[in-house]
Amino acid sequence: MSHVEDELTSQPECWTRVAADAAGHGGALPAPRERVAIVGCGTSYFMAQAAAALREGAGQGETDAFAASEFPHGRSYDRVLALTRSGTTTEVLDLLGRLKGRTRTTAVTADPGTPVMSAADDVVVLDYADERSVVQTRFATTALTLLRAHLGLHSDAVVADARTALSQPLPEGLVDCAQFTFLGRGWTVGLANEAGLKMREASLSWTEAYPAMEYRHGPISITTQGTATWMLGRAPEGLADQVRATGGLWVDGGLDPLAELVRAQRLAVAVAAARGLDPDQPRHLTRSVILTP
Secondary structure, three states: OOHHHHHHHOHHHHHHHHHHHHHHHHHHOOOOOOOEEEEEOOHHHHHHHHHHHHHHHOOOOOEEEEEHHHOOOOOOOOEEEEEEOOOOOHHHHHHHHHHOOOOEEEEEEOOOOOOHHHHOOEEEEOHHHOOOOOOOOHHHHHHHHHHHHHOOOOOHHHHHHHHHHHHOOOOOOOOOOOEEEEEEOOOHHHHHHHHHHHHHHHHOOEEEEEEHHHOOOOHHHHOOOOEEEEEEOOOOOOHHHHHHHOOOEEEEEOOOHHHHHHHHHHHHHHHHHHOOOOOOOOOOOOOOOOOOO
16 A cells, blocks of 8 residues: 555544644634635645635635745735645745744644744644655645634534545546546635646646636536546536536535545545556655755
8 A cells, every 4th residue: 555545544533633633723723803814835725725715705804825935925914824744845934934023823734843833933733644655635634624623614524424435436437537627616626726736646647627617618628538527516507417418527526525535535546556656756746845045
């Protein structure tokens, strides 16, 4: 078993643990009515997109998401929340350094022995969700579960759906598809982006991700026999029938969207195996991007 397979199967336990601990981290996490920006790089950026949409949708306050390298320094925030598994990513550390003494910052990380511990004002360490694989799975979803629980949006049903996602077979014919498109709405747009990234990283697949209502505005033209379109969350009216009419495979995400992401992680590993690839060591990638001057 690859590291990523072992790590992704541990997600229900990680989610249960972080949800139980969420109240204890409340002082480090955004408070109601704070104006907040959530930042990250790669997978963490896509989790930031999901978390920002969830928080603002819950009426907790204006919340934006940015790649750490694209943070708008002309804007004012009460708190900047950084998601960083490694705690060493250059763009995140540079941003926290620039904000020091001006804006309250929080970092959620997996490694307590890294520079982010002193770079941020507050730190939440999820070391039990750390990973050996370059490809992120459980840290990302555990960090998002922490934020969902902090907002009162997590339940035992989410964990039950994750167990279902791990135990049920993938849809027939899905592994053999040549191209994959992931769709989301609201907070699940970030999850769709992350599902696409997992497929690209682990299996070198041709993948795309869109807000679901945008799919009719051009991208559906590439859908045909041998392609798959996967909806994370509730699909817009009529879209499933339109995709099926093209000859493409429609995958209806009936589980909690975060559990659907677990299914997409499994797909990435399965496609990698079918192609003889090592999902733990994607080409040209490292665990953390550290830039030298």
